[in-house]
Amino acid sequence: MNAAHDKKPTPGRLKRRSDFLRVQETGRKWVSQSLILQAVENGTDSLNFGLTVSKKASPSAVIRNRIRRRLRAQAIALLPVKARAGMDYVLVGRRETADKPFADIEKDLLWCLKRLDLLKKEEKS
RNA sequence: CCAGAAAGACGGAUGGCCGCUCUUUUGCGCUUUGGCGUAAAGGGGAGGAAAGUCCGGGCUUCACGGGAAUACGGUGCCGGGUAACGCCCGGGCGGAGCGAUCCGACGGACAGUGCAACAGAAAACAAACCGCCGAUCGCCUAGCAAUAGGAUCAGGUUAGGGCGAAACGGUGCGGUAAGAGCGCACCGCGGACCUGGCAACAGGGACGGCAUGGCAAACCCCACCGGAAGCAAGACCAAAUAGGGGCUGCGCAUAAGCCUGUUCCCGGCUUGUGGCCCGGGUUGGUUGCUCGAGGUGUCUGGCAACAGGCAUCCCAGAUGAAUGGCUAUCGUUCCGUCCUUCGGGGCGGGAUACAGAACCCGGCUUACAGUCUUUCUGGAUAU
RNA sequence: GCUGCCGUAGCUCAGCGGUAGAGCACUCCCUUGGUAAGGGAGAGGUCCCGGGUUCAAGUCCCGGCGGCAGCA
Numbered sequence: 001m002n003a004a005h006d007k008k009p010t011p012g013r014l015k016r017r018s019d020f021l022r023v024q025e026t027g028r029k030w031v032s033q034s035l036i037l038q039a040v041e042n043g044t045d046s047l048n049f050g051l052t053v054s055k056k057a058s059p060s061a062v063i064r065n066r067i068r069r070r071l072r073a074q075a076i077a078l079l080p081v082k083a084r085a086g087m088d089y090v091l092v093g094r095r096e097t098a099d100k101p102f103a104d105i106e107k108d109l110l111w112c113l114k115r116l117d118l119l120k121k122e123e124k125s
Numbered sequence: 126c127c128a129g130a131a132a133g134a135c136g137g138a139u140g141g142c143c144g145c146u147c148u149u150u151u152g153c154g155c156u157u158u159g160g161c162g163u164a165a166a167g168g169g170g171a172g173g174a175a176a177g178u179c180c181g182g183g184c185u186u187c188a189c190g191g192g193a194a195u196a197c198g199g200u201g202c203c204g205g206g207u208a209a210c211g212c213c214c215g216g217g218c219g220g221a222g223c224g225a226u227c228c229g230a231c232g233g234a235c236a237g238u239g240c241a242a243c244a245g246a247a248a249a250c251a252a253a254c255c256g257c258c259g260a261u262c263g264c265c266u267a268g269c270a271a272u273a274g275g276a277u278c279a280g281g282u283u284a285g286g287g288c289g290a291a292a293c294g295g296u297g298c299g300g301u302a303a304g305a306g307c308g309c310a311c312c313g314c315g316g317a318c319c320u321g322g323c324a325a326c327a328g329g330g331a332c333g334g335c336a337u338g339g340c341a342a343a344c345c346c347c348a349c350c351g352g353a354a355g356c357a358a359g360a361c362c363a364a365a366u367a368g369g370g371g372c373u374g375c376g377c378a379u380a381a382g383c384c385u386g387u388u389c390c391c392g393g394c395u396u397g398u399g400g401c402c403c404g405g406g407u408u409g410g411u412u413g414c415u416c417g418a419g420g421u422g423u424c425u426g427g428c429a430a431c432a433g434g435c436a437u438c439c440c441a442g443a444u445g446a447a448u449g450g451c452u453a454u455c456g457u458u459c460c461g462u463c464c465u466u467c468g469g470g471g472c473g474g475g476a477u478a479c480a481g482a483a484c485c486c487g488g489c490u491u492a493c494a495g496u497c498u499u500u501c502u503g504g505a506u507a508u
Numbered sequence: 509g510c511u512g513c514c515g516u517a518g519c520u521c522a523g524c525g526g527u528a529g530a531g532c533a534c535u536c537c538c539u540u541g542g543u544a545a546g547g548g549a550g551a552g553g554u555c556c557c558g559g560g561u562u563c564a565a566g567u568c569c570c571g572g573c574g575g576c577a578g579c580a
Contacts, residue, residue, distance in 0.1 A: 051445070
């Protein structure tokens with residue numbers, strides 16, 4: 001833990017529909033209980049992420065907002081520290097994301113990163 | 126104290142760590158002095174329904190209007206409020222409740238057209254199935270005959286029966302061959318006119334023997350209102366791409382087409398040619414974008430909705446979409462259990478709603494754990 | 509955010525205010541050595557939900573719920 005307690009680089013956000021489609025069509029995907037992770041190389045050094053929470057996850061706008069905020073909090077906290085840079089990540093919310101303990105979501109996100117072999121090299125234990 | 130009615134308010138609190146967005150000030154950097162980037166500090170940051178998108182406006186565009194008729198859609202007791210409304214307030218009428226109160230698409234069926242299955246004789250200028258009554262010019266049976274029974278109709282009748290959702294006033298008395306508003310009394314109904322009220326309507330009522338059955342959430346009639354689309358409206362900038370237009374001068378014709386449902390009238394535009402120059406869609410960005418029929422307090426007018434004066438405040442502006450994530454303690458309330466000085470307290474467990482601004486307002490409708498305040502009604506107890 | 513349309517049998521759809529229907533599918537019987545086809549009989553409905561108008565509502569009116577499509 002030498003570089004982490006300095007300022008974490010804040011990850012960029014994916015905002016265009018075309019970005020999401022590119023990740024969905026060309027990237028890799030892993031499904032866990034509380035979220036789905038999609039990722040693809042973006043050809044730069046920066047790390048970007050986006051969120052997708054559809055009406056399928058929950059018909060209530062309040063619950064969708066809650067899912068999106070919890071995912072965003074996890075993404076900002078974990079991705080710059082644990083995930084490899086130079087990638088675009090898309091986190092897709094599911095119905096369980098609203099009620100699961102926060103630690104479980106963290107575990108699921110790390111699990112997805114591991115299965116896609118996108119953990120940072122120095123973080124491997 | 127119990128049960129209920131109405132109006133209104135609220136709809137978790139306080140910390141810790143980590144974040145988002147807008148804004149003000151200051152510092153630093155860049156700058157074409159318009160600003161842009163960055164850091165720190167201060168301040169703001171979801172709702173009563175933000176929801177459904179059911180009405181009404183503001184605003185914007187549709188190349189610019191004015192008038193009339195008609196179509197289509199909406200509203201529908203009366204008066205007031207309002208920018209406007211299908212909303213609100215007050216009143217009337219009808220209905221529910223012991224009551225406080227609540228509910229009501231509540232104009233017109235003598236302007237016209239239409240509808241009513243099944244049953245029933247008949248479903249709308251009434252009609253005659255059973256029945257009741259009458260008659261016998263003509264018929265049959267019994268009888269000397271009067272007459273009785275049947276049959277029939279040149280017939281009367283709607284009291285009673287039966288059908289139906291509904292059968293052309295109700296009850297009683299008289300009357301009659303039997304009956305019938307045929308006559309009378311009471312009730313209901315219509316109603317010239319009078320009184321009160323701005324009005325809806327209410328009270329009285331000469332007179333009328335009863336006319337005017339139901340359905341307009343069937344077509345419709347009457348009165349009033351409405352141009353259409355919507356911030357994904359619209360404006361600007363940049364890039365790349367395909368292919369078209371715009372402005373203006375001159376001229377011609379009175380022809381054709383167009384001017385936002387249709388038709389007509391008034392008024393206007395386009396066509397032909399010369400010159401000059403750009404415009405449109407797509408993607409991204411900027412803008413529209415939040416100071417407003419604004420909030421709060423108070424005074425005045427009004428029964429009230431509401432209006433006006435004064436003072437004071439600035440109160441979300443996101444855009445793959447901020448207004449939060451995690452955590453600790455507490456509150457509220459329910460259940461179980463234990464203790465109790467009957468006020469309550471301890472422990473364990475559960476519940477803590479409906480729901481997320483997307484241009485902005487005024488309403489309506491629908492969803493909602495729980496809590497509080499005020500006024501009123503009915504009942505019980507005590508004095 | 510805005511604008512339209514739809515909801516009837518297991519499925520696809522009809523249905524002038526008057527007893528809810530058609531085709532396919534399903535069950536039983538006939539036919540056949542057996543099956544398919546064919547013929548006959550039968551079962552199957554909260555007409556999305558709640559109010560209202562009407563004597564009577566799947567149909568008319570109002571309010572909900574659900575689904576589908578379109579608009580940069």
